[in-house]
Amino acid sequence: MSSTYQYRRISKEDAAVLFVDHQCGLTALVQDYPPSEFKNSIMALADMAKFFNLPTILTTSFETGPNGPIMPELKEMFPNAPFIARPGQINAWDNEDFVKAVKDTGRKQLIIAGIVTEVCVAFPALSALEAGYEVFVVTDASGTFDQASHEAAWLRMATAGVQLLNWFAVGSELHRDWRNDIQGFGKLLCDHTPIYQSLMTSYAAKG
Amino acid sequence: MSSTYQYRRISKEDAAVLFVDHQCGLTALVQDYPPSEFKNSIMALADMAKFFNLPTILTTSFETGPNGPIMPELKEMFPNAPFIARPGQINAWDNEDFVKAVKDTGRKQLIIAGIVTEVCVAFPALSALEAGYEVFVVTDASGTFDQASHEAAWLRMATAGVQLLNWFAVGSELHRDWRNDIQGFGKLLCDHTPIYQSLMTSYAAKG
Amino acid sequence: MSSTYQYRRISKEDAAVLFVDHQCGLTALVQDYPPSEFKNSIMALADMAKFFNLPTILTTSFETGPNGPIMPELKEMFPNAPFIARPGQINAWDNEDFVKAVKDTGRKQLIIAGIVTEVCVAFPALSALEAGYEVFVVTDASGTFDQASHEAAWLRMATAGVQLLNWFAVGSELHRDWRNDIQGFGKLLCDHTPIYQSLMTSYAAKG
């Protein structure tokens, strides 16, 4: 048996997380996921980034305008992360400070989420792919106007070579083995998966 | 002009809240709302009950079995509320302690939510209606197997005289006037409506 | 407090179950529920009827034609039930033998399911209502061409006074109290609710 396919999976040692334009104004545009589901996915990805201690970069576009400030929870979780308030570039990769921040992480795997999917996510994802990075887009922590819009964007990215995952797969691919930290990882899942939390509570209740 | 219709709206002075069988095992059965949306609605209703200081009653069915314990957040929020662990009655209204607890509130408007809608909610709702109470069912803090199931249950209840509202309408009908507590009510909405929170944050950011 | 509403709930002593035209050919017409879900609901209702020992009546229309024979599982479960193979009447209530069989049960609450909802269910449901019976239609054990068709039929029946329930609500309203037979009722739910079964198995596994 032989195969030319190489499964490049996300690694704690190789990956960085990019939050692109998760701004308060822009969240109002998102309708491909219900609001509480969407917010939960973003915060789950943030918790994953923190739990695995991944280099994380925040970037925004026109915070002082109607796009609004970055979601406060994100800023609070990553107070020391590079925060690139882009002066105008729509594609974050067109901003030199952003690209430099990415390079400075020394990582070659980029986990990207943002609003809206077909612009703020797809543009830097395709640019990073061209620059030789392995690119992973977090489908449920990225949102847009409607399902047709994300379906088109997913096809554009997938056929280019981007790998699509939800936050649950990102966390699982990073963690590899529950034994690395059973309590910590279990708490992460519970905090963002209500039914998993219910199972845990029921389980614990039985004693 | 004349009208025989009487708009019985929920009043802080007349209403009590009944949480029926929001148990960890049963939440796994709910598929008519996405999990994070559903949990958010339950907690929003709980916050409303607390904010308006409404008499609140908790009841469960077979907590020690697979139905599992009550959602811990509910128990923690209402540590002193009557908590009726029913020994077997499916319709909470068949349990004398429950009915007594309801009567002891002295309220004649009952706000009911539970799992599953067509049983744990509809049964006591119809019983209470028969007993002369005004009944308000919280549609999004109640869940069941699928949308067809809640549509049938809603029709059964609505044609009987039950009033259907989501948690947002319950809170708004109770509050009546923002000036009663602008900060408090605004915080409630923000905590459970991500886009409203975004609007608030953007608004505050502008200074 | 006073109320003119009377909650007529299904009672083991007062109810009979009518399976109307659950025939093999007709099942191919049903598209408002996925096939395995639909079959499961029919068999769940049958198990309920048997468990509560309710008088049960089977009826079919043109079994020897393309409508096909009654679902064999139904026939096997109720070998001694009145079986009315109607020679031509579309509305089962137009068949004297059928009405006589209903009367012979001595019951005044009729639980009706069938294929298709807007004809084989709605017609006898409305006829029985007119004849003074309390009528309960089992929404998920009844099927038709598409969702719009059942929505229209549900509105027609609900505004006439028919009560709509799924099989789960039928069983729960009949059982009233788990203590009447915990094992038996639990088994019923498990056999027809895969996730409930999973909860039970997990629970038992913990020991």
Add this chain to the structure above:
Amino acid sequence: MSSTYQYRRISKEDAAVLFVDHQCGLTALVQDYPPSEFKNSIMALADMAKFFNLPTILTTSFETGPNGPIMPELKEMFPNAPFIARPGQINAWDNEDFVKAVKDTGRKQLIIAGIVTEVCVAFPALSALEAGYEVFVVTDASGTFDQASHEAAWLRMATAGVQLLNWFAVGSELHRDWRNDIQGFGKLLCDHTPIYQSLMTSYAAKG
């Protein structure tokens, strides 16, 4: 047992059929049913009207304008039916000729379908109801812009007392008994229910 409910079912002797504004231009507005399904339902209703020899009335609004001519198939099927080309009245019942044509049928049950549901159907349906007729609206032979529009219109009509049925229920309620004409009714169903036709063909093939 007693009941005040009276099941008024459609009768061949008492019913007339009204096709309201099934015009070629207006069909382009209909998006609550897929186009082939919708056309099939209209033609099925027409076949039913013919099969049961029901008095049938056609009416249109501004055929010479963008609303376009009546669907040619309808005109061809009922060459001798009263055809009321309304000079301007939106509600067909506001047209004296139309009301007269209805009265001239001597029927007191009106089966109404049209485009669009909330206007061309609902308006004359409510007017006829007020005038003392029993009104039956054919849900799938009536179309409009989207599902939300017909859901609102259905609620408006159902709570007023209109009975909602699809064409299949109309035909079945009219026919009453297969033995009245097995071949004829069977052909009607086959011609407009592809899967029923398949069952028939398979059945016949076995010989």
Add this chain to the structure above:
Amino acid sequence: MSSTYQYRRISKEDAAVLFVDHQCGLTALVQDYPPSEFKNSIMALADMAKFFNLPTILTTSFETGPNGPIMPELKEMFPNAPFIARPGQINAWDNEDFVKAVKDTGRKQLIIAGIVTEVCVAFPALSALEAGYEVFVVTDASGTFDQASHEAAWLRMATAGVQLLNWFAVGSELHRDWRNDIQGFGKLLCDHTPIYQSLMTSYAAKG
């Protein structure tokens, strides 16, 4: 034939239009209609109000806060309409100025739209009903969080006696007869119904 049902249809002479809380911030909450569809419906209703010269009242809640200002297009269309900026009342009917403005119109039919459906629309609708008005809620010019929320609110209102219509039915019920102003009404429909506009253009093109 006799009937107790009375078809109360909207009349140009008897109706007033109430726009309740169509504010820029609140529009971001609406997800039961796609954004361009929703905006189109609001503007269509406004055009109808203007075309029929109906008394129109605008009201808002906390314009200076995150709810944001009234949609500018509405304000511009009705510069002289009573504009009630409520200081805190959630139910517009709790505001004396608003009720007075309604009374001052001398109309007894109220056409209500707003954001969100189950609060800003349903509350004053039920209050007005109680006060003896005939109430018509414009379903598609009113929006809320999701479809389940409006379905519950529609059932609450419909069973209370509110009549549900989309803007197209409102305009058609008001206009009664195309001959009252063919050009004007046709332009209204074209401006807000893209496919109707296409039909008109094609028709005109043929010459």
Add this chain to the structure above:
Amino acid sequence: MSSTYQYRRISKEDAAVLFVDHQCGLTALVQDYPPSEFKNSIMALADMAKFFNLPTILTTSFETGPNGPIMPELKEMFPNAPFIARPGQINAWDNEDFVKAVKDTGRKQLIIAGIVTEVCVAFPALSALEAGYEVFVVTDASGTFDQASHEAAWLRMATAGVQLLNWFAVGSELHRDWRNDIQGFGKLLCDHTPIYQSLMTSYAAKG
């Protein structure tokens, strides 16, 4: 500019049409398209094959069993087409007579439709692709159990190199230029596209 992509479009001179297992029993399994839409698409493809005089092959599996006979309309339209009643092979390409019939057409482009998509269509499509044919699958003239099933099958086929089109695209790609036969092609579209037919009728009516 250069490109390695070659647009292989369907040609009247190079294409043959394969109808695989459009049998009366199997149509009852199809739920990813509404029944009248599905039947219309099959007949549209058949009309296209006839209109363009394409070599056409019919094949079935177990006609004498519950799969039932081929749809009679297909058989009648192609009385002289090779008709391969396969004695057992599920993949039609495993049947030598079928492959020979394909070869005998001398065509290298195969237009395939059938029931069910992921088996009766996908298997011979992939086999033919391997054998060097250009393969075009007609998505809407092929049906299966549900949408998820066809989505998975479409991805399997598309990534292998199969081209996916609906019947409308098949006909349009074959016809190339309306001038080849305006009346004929127009009639084809009208017969199977109700709204196109309406446009035609309206257009003709204006004279």
Add this chain to the structure above:
Amino acid sequence: MSSTYQYRRISKEDAAVLFVDHQCGLTALVQDYPPSEFKNSIMALADMAKFFNLPTILTTSFETGPNGPIMPELKEMFPNAPFIARPGQINAWDNEDFVKAVKDTGRKQLIIAGIVTEVCVAFPALSALEAGYEVFVVTDASGTFDQASHEAAWLRMATAGVQLLNWFAVGSELHRDWRNDIQGFGKLLCDHTPIYQSLMTSYAAKG
């Protein structure tokens, strides 16, 4: 790090826009997007083309027949654009004048939208791809009969190498940097994104 992937993004200097068969009759066929959403997307793309001063080509098929004239708004916006009224070719690329018009732009990136997606868009898109152009299809400014039809067409085009974007992504990829014209681009987004407009208005209102 190395990569063979090249992100070919749309450039103001390299791109031309092709509007293919946006004709009044054909718009009536489109049901994969709600009508106001669809029209908005077409006009948004047109505004983008104008804003970025991109060479734009209009083409139609049989304007004098039932397909109807081009949408008047498009013609008015691009009075001097090449306008190719094709005498019969279904694939615009089969028309020499059209191909010449494309070549005359000197651009190698083609942004294509049209009605219907799988024919009027997919055919010239694949032809242009073969001719060496980079092809971008605007998913939401292109429409067809239903979602399944566009999903199949998207897969056919995406696997061939076409890039799929909505109008919002087209505009953003062209603009690159807000600073190129903040006011102009902001106005474009507001004019076609109701919620973005709301955010802008709220923002401006705060002063």
Add this chain to the structure above:
Amino acid sequence: MSSTYQYRRISKEDAAVLFVDHQCGLTALVQDYPPSEFKNSIMALADMAKFFNLPTILTTSFETGPNGPIMPELKEMFPNAPFIARPGQINAWDNEDFVKAVKDTGRKQLIIAGIVTEVCVAFPALSALEAGYEVFVVTDASGTFDQASHEAAWLRMATAGVQLLNWFAVGSELHRDWRNDIQGFGKLLCDHTPIYQSLMTSYAAKG
């Protein structure tokens, strides 16, 4: 004609089946398929594995925790199959015992199903692909949180080279020819396809 595509179809001689984490707790997380449909698909795949006597491997993750025990039916059907209770590895392929068990089968085609799709299925699928296996993922016997999650996972796997099939296609591709065992294969289909069963019963009834 020539082609580089090779249709690698599943073969009884080359394939093994892997059930990954079909555990009772995890089934509660699955919402992309209705519960009875999902369970039916899992059991159908199991029956297929048994019918074709394919080497089968079971694996679980943390059976003693809230993930719960493996579905009892699976364990009972394959009492002698390798059962790998992984001590912590999330990707089953990271477990040496599991990989060894796979190798020991001597098969090079792996049929994989599990819960949840994007983790428990996608991870070992991609690992196996890299290891040179041909990989077939059973889409409907694998479940996850929602449709968007499986759509993203399907795109990730399909573009990597995984082949996607439902259980019905798996069984059909394995069986190749009905004559290999008509009764056995027919029974399999009937047991898990209610409508196919209905067809069979109707067929047999005719005698």
